[in-house]
Amino acid sequence: MSTKELKEYSFNDVEKHKSAGLPFKWIIIDAKVYDVSRFANLHPGGAAVLLAKSIGESRVISHYARLQIGTIAGQVELVKPLAADALSTVPYAEPTWLSAGFHSPYYSESHRRFQKALRKFVSEVIAPEMEQCEQNGKRISQGVIDKMAEMNILAMRIGPGKHLKGRTLMGGVVKPEEFDYFHELIISFEYGRLGLRGSMDGLLSGGVIGLPPVLNYGTPELQARIVPDVLSGKKLICLAVSEAFAGSDVGGLQTTATLVQDGKGGKHWVVNGTKKWITNGTFADYFTTPCRVEKEDGKDGGYVVLLIQRGDGVETRPVKTSYSATAGTAFVMFDNVEVGLENTIGEVGDGMRVILSNFNHERWMIVCVSARTQRLIVEECLKWANQRIVFGKPLLSQAVVRAKIAGMMGRVEACQGWLESVTHQMNNMSYEDQSDKLAGQIALLKQFITRCGREIAEDATQIFGGRGITVTSPKLLCGAEDVMGDLGVRQAMKKIPKDARL
Numbered sequence: 001m002s003t004k005e006l007k008e009y010s011f012n013d014v015e016k017h018k019s020a021g022l023p024f025k026w027i028i029i030d031a032k033v034y035d036v037s038r039f040a041n042l043h044p045g046g047a048a049v050l051l052a053k054s055i056g057e058s059r060v061i062s063h064y065a066r067l068q069i070g071t072i073a074g075q076v077e078l079v080k081p082l083a084a085d086a087l088s089t090v091p092y093a094e095p096t097w098l099s100a101g102f103h104s105p106y107y108s109e110s111h112r113r114f115q116k117a118l119r120k121f122v123s124e125v126i127a128p129e130m131e132q133c134e135q136n137g138k139r140i141s142q143g144v145i146d147k148m149a150e151m152n153i154l155a156m157r158i159g160p161g162k163h164l165k166g167r168t169l170m171g172g173v174v175k176p177e178e179f180d181y182f183h184e185l186i187i188s189f190e191y192g193r194l195g196l197r198g199s200m201d202g203l204l205s206g207g208v209i210g211l212p213p214v215l216n217y218g219t220p221e222l223q224a225r226i227v228p229d230v231l232s233g234k235k236l237i238c239l240a241v242s243e244a245f246a247g248s249d250v251g252g253l254q255t256t257a258t259l260v261q262d263g264k265g266g267k268h269w270v271v272n273g274t275k276k277w278i279t280n281g282t283f284a285d286y287f288t289t290p291c292r293v294e295k296e297d298g299k300d301g302g303y304v305v306l307l308i309q310r311g312d313g314v315e316t317r318p319v320k321t322s323y324s325a326t327a328g329t330a331f332v333m334f335d336n337v338e339v340g341l342e343n344t345i346g347e348v349g350d351g352m353r354v355i356l357s358n359f360n361h362e363r364w365m366i367v368c369v370s371a372r373t374q375r376l377i378v379e380e381c382l383k384w385a386n387q388r389i390v391f392g393k394p395l396l397s398q399a400v401v402r403a404k405i406a407g408m409m410g411r412v413e414a415c416q417g418w419l420e421s422v423t424h425q426m427n428n429m430s431y432e433d434q435s436d437k438l439a440g441q442i443a444l445l446k447q448f449i450t451r452c453g454r455e456i457a458e459d460a461t462q463i464f465g466g467r468g469i470t471v472t473s474p475k476l477l478c479g480a481e482d483v484m485g486d487l488g489v490r491q492a493m494k495k496i497p498k499d500a501r502l
């Protein structure tokens with residue numbers, strides 16, 4: 001909004017500004033008066049389209065805020081901007097625990113305080129920048145990273161644990177010892193609510209998946225050297241597992257690590273190979289990288305995970321994807337990269353365990369973001385179907401549209417319920433137990449939620465008609481749908497008692 005003074009007008013004042021050349025010079029939208037005389041003819045669709053669009057979408061109206069010259073005396077706006085921490089009052093727009101009159105066994109006052117503070121922060125600090133990044137493909141700025149780090153959001157996204165000790169979380173609204181997976185779920189939800197798919201990964205999700213191996217398996221020395229800088233946003237980290245010919249089949253990775261003499265009586269690793277689809281890889285400083293151990297005698301040495309620092313022999317190139325380049329999706333090349341032994345994460349030969357145990361948290365995080373984005377789509381469909389008039393009636397008066405929305409609501413509520421149940425288990429299990437007992441559940445949940453996402457996107461595209469854009473959900477990221485379903489069943493197969501018979 002410009003700083004110009006807004007005046008009060010009557011309906012008659014506006015009527016007087018009709019002219020022969022234009023159907024109107026001034027228009028009224030929701031008790032606000034806009035002077036569109038200079039702009040209307042510049043609009044690609046002409047003045048009539050401008051008027052029609054403006055009446056339709058409040059989001060579009062906000063683009064024309066600079067054209068506002070006043071208000072209509074005695075009239076009250078219907079569409080009021082919401083406070084930064086406000087909850088939506090549209091049915092199904094918020095999960096039930098945030099909806100008036102509903103109850104939940106999972107969330108406490110601490111979660112409520114945290115959600116309120118975070119929504120304000122996301123609306124005021126993160127959303128304005130990420131809306132731009134989503135469009136222009138630029139990476140998140142250091143200024144916003146610094147503000148996130150100040151709130152310790154980067155640390156909280158890794159989940160509960162010792163890395164939170166002594167930190168002031170979100171300005172102190174939650175204590176480190178209170179922080180649990182439901183708090184972390186709230187962060188992913190508030191990000192998912194932005195509805196900006198590339199930005200959600202651009203908001204440093206590479207760190208959410210790249211740092212845990214260091215925290216869970218790195219030596220104390222490695223942790224002391226790396227973790228503080230990453231959690232304060234001074235250095236960025238990503239997870240570099242997938243390769244052009246090894247995605248679902250992680251064990252098929254071809255990148256090699258060979259131990260060589262360094263000429264000073266010691267040894268270091270030399271890494272060669274490439275990685276593909278690496279989120280945040282275009283701008284990361286560190287790459288958590290599983291490699292195949294190449295032994296001198298040519299025998300299979302298993303896998304090792306190394307923390308590789310950007311430097312000599314490391315090159316990254318952007319991979320073009322169907323979502324925004326702000327995610328920094330990269331093709332990574334390692335050409336004779338020297339890596340110190342002190343950057344070894346976990347035991348040599350045991351790298352696959354390090355990587356596989358990391359997938360559960362990653363998949364759960366993706367489910368959280370996707371569940372909330374799907375809910376946002378339901379909210380937008382409800383609003384649109386309520387306001388869009390077709391054949392003289394709102395879209396919502398058509399039974400076929402209501403049936404679509406019913407299906408969407410059912411899917412988001414089913415996803416929410418299952419997700420909260422899994423999150424509750426995570427809160428009550430050790431990291432090892434989560435790997436043992438939840439890998440199958442989380443894989444099945446991810447398969448289910450990505451299918452729901454596809455169906456919701458399809459229905460939403462119909463409801464929005466020409467305005468519909470296909471909102472794709474992350475169905476490949478961290479495990480293809482078919483592979484997730486099969487993993488869930490195989491996990492269950494392992495635990496079928498030998499004597500189980502019909």
Ligand SMILES: Cc1cc2nc3c(=O)[nH]c(=O)nc-3n(C[C@H](O)[C@H](O)[C@H](O)COP(=O)(O)OP(=O)(O)OC[C@H]3O[C@@H](n4cnc5c(N)ncnc54)[C@H](O)[C@@H]3O)c2cc1C
Pocket residue numbers: 206238239240241242243244245246247248249276277278279280321329476477478479480481482483486
């Ligand atoms: C946006 C995005 C971001 C990503 N970020 C990262 C990242 O940060 N770090 C990283 O390491 N990787 C990342 N990935 C890679 C991702 O983990 C892989 O794309 C995924 O594991 C699938 O591997 P793939 O693409 O090679 O497909 P493939 O493994 O070739 O699978 C293709 C299809 O084959 C079928 N298929 C394969 N195996 C089986 C099986 N066993 N049973 C049944 N069907 C099967 C499935 O239908 C599957 O969809 C990202 C991917 C995307 C799309």
